[in-house]
Amino acid sequence: MTPSNFTAKVVLVDIEGTTTSISFVHDVLFPYAKKNAGNYLQETWQTKDTKEIVKNLQQLPQFAEYVESLESSSDVDQQLITKFVSYLIERDLKVTPLKTLQGLIWAKGYAAGELKGHVYEDVSAAFQAWRDAGLQIAVYSSGSVAAQKLIFQHSIAGDLLPHLSAHFDTHVGHKQQSESYTKIAQSLQVEPQHVLFLTDVPGEADAARAAGMQTIILQRPGNAPLSEEQKRDHVLVDDFTALLKLKPPSE
Ligand SMILES: [Mg+2]
Structure with a gap:
């Protein structure tokens, strides 16, 4: 046929x-989310959506592993969560709170005309x-x-x-x-x-x-x-x- x-x-x-193209997702979207995660978390830290995401990120089994892998103990703050988000993206771990966060970062990027x-x-x-x-x-x-x-x-x-x-x-x-x-x-x-x-x-x-x-x-x-x-x-x-x-x- x-x-x-x-x-x-x-x-x-x-x-x-x-x-x-497969490269759009891997070479544009994922790096964009990684690059902008810190700024996004800083700007929205007090919002309900971000608080929910941060809570869900801390409940992941990978979070405990990540914190244990650090040389010194640190408080759960913006900096730690931002580093943990990069850690998840680098390992291509498609966990739900990360996907939610990436979706919000992309939405902002598309709305600003930075992403097409x-x-x-x-x-x-x-x-x-x-x-x-x-x-x-x-x-x-x-x-x-x-x-x-x-x-x-x-x-x-x-x-x-x-x-x-x-x-x-x-x-x-x-x-x-x-x-x-x-x-x-x-x-x-x-x-x-x-x-x-x-x-x-x-x-x-x-x-x-x-x-x-x-x-x-x-x-x-x-x-x-x-x-x-x-x-x-x-x-x-x-x-x-x-x-x-x-x-x-x-x-
Ligand atoms: Mg396909």
């Missing part, structure tokens, strides 16, 4: 490696074409729903958020488990076979396929190379231009 023969009622898109969400140049036209054809577009990413919305709202191609009708993150389940895709189809009130899932990760495509969805793998610049077997086993595209003529199935 060639990409142009697909039909779908919903296009479900992954972000990193699919709509957006990267999308590949074919994304905006494809979103428009799919919506014109009567398709819905939904997002499933391991980044939080709040972070997903920011990338598309403040994208380099303008505000793409109005194109998107639903957002899913790992609250619905792991991206390599088929149950997650079953739940997404149920939530969208659509048969899984009428969903086309676009991703860069074969394990995610396998899970979506096991749930009955159609899948296509993106080979964007910077994505992990696929094995020969993975290439044989999946429909592949370089970008969304091969999918511009996507239509709903004729009933």
Whole structure:
């Protein structure tokens, strides 16, 4: 089956490696949060949101380990929490209070115009074409729903958020488990076979396929190379231009 023969009622898109370069997340977003964590904590230290985050950070098992690793004991203050946040980011520990904090730092950066969400140049036209054809577009990413919305709202191609009708993150389940895709189809009130899932990760495509969805793998610049077997086993595209003529199935 060639990409142009697909039909779908919903296009479900992954972000990193699919709509957006993997390097944007790793080389722009994460360093931005790390660089601005200290300032953000200082400015918002007395706010309810930040107090809640600081409390939750201290309850992490990693916090006790971190404090024990320090040469001298110190009070729990802004400086210690800021260093602990850097420690979590450096180790890529995706714990909930860190994700919440990063989301708030990014929101501020996007609002100030210091951050723009990267999308590949074919994304905006494809979103428009799919919506014109009567398709819905939904997002499933391991980044939080709040972070997903920011990338598309403040994208380099303008505000793409109005194109998107639903957002899913790992609250619905792991991206390599088929149950997650079953739940997404149920939530969208659509048969899984009428969903086309676009991703860069074969394990995610396998899970979506096991749930009955159609899948296509993106080979964007910077994505992990696929094995020969993975290439044989999946429909592949370089970008969304091969999918511009996507239509709903004729009933
Ligand atoms: Mg991805």
